[in-house]
Amino acid sequence: MLKKYISIVTIVCMLVCILPSKSYSMDKDNFIKFLINSSYPEVDNDKKDNNQDNDKDPNKNKDANENTEVLKSNKNEKNKNEYIKVHVGEENIPNIASNYSVEQSKSEYKDDIRVTREKPRLLIYHTHGCETYSNSPEGNYHSRDKKNSVMEVGRLLTDQLTNKGWGVIHTTKYHDYPSYNNSYASSLKTIQNIVSQNNSIDIAIDLHRDARDVSDPKIKEIDHKKYTTTINGERVAKFFLVVGGKNENADQIRKLAHDITKFGQKKYPGLVCEVIEKDYAKFNQFVAKNHMLIEVGNNATSIEESKATTKYIAEILDEYFMQNE
Structure with a gap:
């Protein structure tokens, strides 16, 4: 004192x-x-x-x-x-993030990009990000209604894979807007830029929604039943892989697509449709060693059914790559 x-x-x-x-x-x-x-x-x-x-x-x-x-x-x-x-x-205490932070982007998107872990191995992007599902209010199945589009399916797939320990980059950049015809040229620039800055990436997924002519309500109803199935009491959209035959690594991506399809069909019968091959196209699949163009559902299926499929896609991919490396 x-x-x-x-x-x-x-x-x-x-x-x-x-x-x-x-x-x-x-x-x-x-x-x-x-x-x-x-x-x-x-x-x-x-x-x-x-x-x-x-x-x-x-x-x-x-x-x-x-x-x-x-x-x-x-x-x-x-x-x-x-x-x-x-x-x-x-x-x-000052707490403003620096230009880029993996910790901050685990659950957030910054400049249309989310990175869930350091040294991510898997890239998810959308050449046709405007592809929407049957319950989109826009009604034309091609709009920037993100929450009812393939973008939302990609977001949930990113969550599912991250929960299994994968480091994932998901980009929600639009490549088919404003120009649909330049979609693949636009997405090529995006993925080349991301891959060049993340040399840990060796798996890429171009996530799409298949397109069907469902202008007739009866055909839409038939297609909905045809391209959905029930797993564990839940109605989910079917999915399939597409291969572009003009790529230099066509043999690699073709083998990968067929192997994953067989693996998925055995694990969840009725969920995975046969591989679609298009010899005239590339689909930018030469960019990554393991490139998959995946179509989840179509415009006759709902966003809920397509989102429900993501947990099964994540499980199939996770187990396939764990067993084959």
């Missing part, structure tokens, strides 16, 4: 003696800085402490304007100001 009393008396005496002389030479900013330095001597170590914090957690290297109180001054440059950060409580 005695030491504390002496300290208080000393500070009061210093303020009485020093402040009058200082007040003549200090402007408002310098006076405030003086008070802060007197009250918070730990600010002298602010820069050092801040660097140590950033080394531990790079996500704390943030824009101080969001959660901190700042004052400006600089001892060396008269016209330049120095920020003094005074943190009051854990909630006020």
Whole structure:
């Protein structure tokens, strides 16, 4: 108590003696800085402490304007100001993400991209992201109604694979809007850019929704029954793989498609349709060693039925690659 009393008396005496002389030479900013330095001597170590914090957690290297109180001054440059950060409580520590953070993007999309783990191995993208399902309010089965489209199926498939331990990149960039004819040229640029920045990727999925002529309600009803099945009491959309025969790696992707189809048909009979081969096309399948063009459901099936299929696709792919590597 005695030491504390002496300290208080000393500070009061210093303020009485020093402040009058200082007040003549200090402007408002310098006076405030003086008070802060007197009250918070730990600010002298602010820069050092801040660097140590950033080394531990790079996500704390943030824009101080969001959660901190700042004052400006600089001892060396008269016209330049120095920020003094005074943190009051854990909630006020700067916490703005850097340009890119895997942790932040595990469940969030930034610039139409989500990355669920470091060194992702699998890429999911959509050359025809505007493909929508039967219950889309737009009614034409091709619109930017994302929540009722193949984009939503891709989002859920990303979740399912991530839950099984896969590192996945999912891009929701539109490639068939505004130009449908340039879809594959557009998606090629996207996937080449992603793969070039993530050399850990060796599996790619171009996720689509099959297109049928369902203008006649009776045909739509027939197609719905034909392209859905029941698994564990749940109605789900069927899916199949497509192979472009003009790729240099056509033999590889053809073998992969047929092997996965057989594996899926054995595991869930009636869920996987036969492989469709189109010798005249590439479908950008040369970009990845293991490329799959997967069609989930069609415009006669609903978004709920197609989303329900994703857990089975994830299970099939996960077990297939685990057993064949």
